[in-house]
Amino acid sequence: MALPAAAQSREPTALVDQQHCMFCHTSDAPFLAPSFRQIAERYRGKPEAAAMLEQKLRVGGRAHWGDIAMPLPAERGGPLTADDAHVLVQWVLSQ
Ligand code: HEC
Structure with missing residues (x-):
């Protein structure tokens, strides 16, 4: 069976649960x-954004949306490897 070319990346559910992403985000409603869809819109067509977001998920950074920055991995459920951050960012940007 052929896979649809533009399929959304599959949700990395275990990671998303472990890091409690959905505690604060939903895919389509702020x-x-x-929301992950807003984030994907904002960074669409910006190839350098993925690396910035992976870095931000792992070590934090300046808030880009308001005054509240995202909590660090340690406060979200545990350390995040570079590979895991990559998987999460690709998934967010595919929404
Ligand atoms: C405790 C609440 C909370 C949790 C848990 C959380 N986030 Fe966030 N996230 C935020 C807030 C608040 C912002 C907006 C921060 C800002 O202004 O840059 C944000 C922003 C983001 C952004 C955009 C950052 C930018 O610079 O534009 C991404 C990507 C993101 N979150 C992904 C995730 C992923 C993936 C997870 C799970 C690993 C997660 N978030 C877990 C609250 C949370």
């Missing part, structure tokens, strides 16, 4: 944080 809640405590911008």
Whole structure:
């Protein structure tokens, strides 16, 4: 069976649960944080954004949406490897 070419990246569910991403984000409605769809819109067509976001997920950084920065991995459920950050960012940007 052929896979649809533009399929959304599959949700890395274990990682998303472990890091509690959905505690603050939803995929399509802004809640405590911008929705993943808003984030994907904002960075679409910006190839350098993925590396910046991976870095930000791992070590934090300046807030880009408001005054509240995202909590660090240690406060979200545990350390995040570079590979895991990559998987998460690719998934967010595919929404
Ligand atoms: C405790 C709440 C909370 C949790 C948990 C959380 N986030 Fe966030 N996230 C935020 C807030 C608040 C912002 C907006 C920060 C800003 O202004 O840059 C944000 C922003 C982001 C951004 C955009 C950053 C930017 O610079 O534009 C990405 C990507 C993101 N989150 C992904 C994730 C992923 C993936 C997870 C799970 C690993 C996660 N978030 C877990 C609250 C949260």
